[in-house]
Amino acid sequence: MKKFIFILCTIALVACKEEPKNYATLSGTITNAHDNKTVRIFKDSYEKIITMNDDGSFSDTLNIEEGDYRFKHGDEYGTIYLKNNNVSSFTTDYEDFDSALIFEGDGSDINNLSIKSYLLGDDYFTMDLFYDLDNNALEKAIADYKSGFENLKVQYKNVDSLHLASADKRMNSQIESVENYFNYKIGLKEAFPQGMPSPSFENYENHKGGTTSLSDLKGKYVYIDVWATWCGPCKREIPSLKKVEEDYKDKNIAFVSISVDAPKRHSGSADKAHEAWKKMVAEKELGGVQLIADKDYDSDFMKAYQVNSIPRFLLIDPEGNIVSGDAPRPSSDRLIELFDSLNI
Template sequence: MKKTCVHLMLLVVVFCLTTIVQNRAFSELDEGLGKSLKQDSVDVWEDFLNTLDRRGLSDPHWELESEDKEKLINYFKAKIAASVSEGLTSLPERLPSYVHRFPEGMLQTLKSHAENVLKVNPHNGAAAKFLAVEAFHKVNTQISSEKYPLLEKAMVLAPNDIEICFFAYAACTRLGDQTREEALVALERMLERLRGGDHKVSYLWTVRLYTSEVAATPVQIYLKINKKHPIIDRWEVVLTEILAVFENELLQTPDSGVFNIIAYIYEAVGDIAAAQAVFKNLKPFYEKRLAENPKDRTALTSLANIHNKLGNTDLAHEYSVKVNPTLAWEGQVLPEFSPVVDLDGKPVSLADYRGELVLLDFWATWCGPCIVEMPNVKAVYEKYRDQGFEIIGISLDTDEAALRKFIKENQLPWRQVFDGKRWEGPLAQQYGVRSIPAQFLIDREGRVISVKARGKRLNALVEAEIGDTID
């Protein structure tokens, strides 16, 4: 009985000391901020978000004022001191989305503070969560094995926190295949914490598994796993639970994106009949959209995909061509250019290249994917140029000086056509080019092999046409 009383007294003392420390922290913050974070703490975080351009990350020169840095440091120290209540931290929910915009000095200050707090109190879930978010806000595969325990610790110490589970899953998808099992554990925990709660909340978290926040969706990971692997059954349980969330959402709010996710989950688990039934139900939705707007690219693309899934390949191609008219040229002899000249003022004609394998490359210096693709194009050109492979660049730039500078700096030796008219240029108009890069690979007889000859596919197609052997 005495031991019990002593134990209770110790608990009371600890509670009182904790309360005193927290109240003192809030009191000090009141002096620094001019208002009580305890009563209105969300304002500090909201003020921070409002300093960002549309709460986004578009301004690379954005800086936080010194006074605001101090406010945020004190704000997070108070949140970390509060630890966990009812299985949740009081850290702002959007922290993982914005922490990489914290000034480095401020971030390191908070990291050191959280580390010290966790040393004194290893059960402080807020400190653990902050350290986990800080460790993985810039994913580096080299630190995956040593830093993953931070995610694990945060999930355990904040047993009702859904966000940390989602963040852990997202981090694992970016760390690669070696963390598939950890990704599964994070996903299982997230779904368990959502179970039995508000459906809308479950849907909003689950649908984020299919956004750019993650490097791989649950279906994509599942499809990579050997079906004899011991964890495959657990992945199927997870997919079934995700499926139930989306099917429930579909009953309340019909949505084309949800239809698609459901169909792909059915496909992944091998229930093709169920997947096709979903696609058939989805088809009238897009047909109605297309009737209302015949240029609706989303409807056209979706109908192309649906008919492809249903085995209607001719209809699928018909819809695809409406989205991307260049597809109609595949397998056809490409008609001669409208009269054009290259940057040296010399006439360019397809007839001049008859008997050679030609890449007609529509691109621009302002096109990010084009610039990313350029080293690949250059490597293939250097590998096969002596075997009859040529390139004609069709620039959709408007600034000739910038184009010439790029060509010189990147040593692009092939001819370039430029007229400064972008999409209204005669060749883009003649061949129906609506997006770039658009890379037409044309055989020796002038027939189009592919209008999507880029990446590894470009090398494979050129190698197959020329008959060379892959190194």
């Protein structure tokens, strides 16, 4: 009798055992969401568009092959490991997309290691490092970065060997990029010595109407912010730039922001790029002189200043000569130190 009951219980357990699902479940919430209210999941020929709720939340199922997928919301991108039968989620803030990104559920250690290791460099490769250009400081920053990366691997233990190898590869690639950027900054300092006549721009469209040339601002110091609507680090400088503009509104200095929004960042449409610039300037109530470059990165002014990454800041004196071809960011105390040294 007992044996018969045992068999019945075993049959019941097997019958109730849930079969593996042939889909992955993905959910999450994005605060301050983009107007398009969608999350696009894609890889190779696969694509799934998930429609978000009004509160920024979303949930859907995806029939997929196991692997690393890209996701896009607005102008921001991320990477997530997905597998059928997994239940995964993430939360973030569109206005601080990468830094606020947190994964939960299945595969979360893989995904969190990926984003945290990507962001880790910001803790060690600071703007001061690229302003001082001290080789000893660079070597120490690289050593500390490697140590921090090893600590991340201890924190996120449930990561397979393939993803660990990929993370190691990305770490070494980032170190190489930092070294190249360090040398690039040295080259900028040598290429644009203080007192050299500044390259000029002519008739850039002004958000308030008409056009503006650099020569229109002669007689004032000119602090230029080269940015774009899709650039996260650029947008993070906006609050600091607004404060500096307010603090120096009665001083002999003009604050100029030049957008290099390009069609390739806006579905290949020059009109969409232009509209994105117009819209953000209005919505964020950006101050100063708001301009858009005539040919984005291919503009003569950008080429002359060797602008190949943004944000980039320039300072020009009242006579039209270069003070700094690679000036400190608004968020850096070094900018105010520079202004003070010039008695602005």
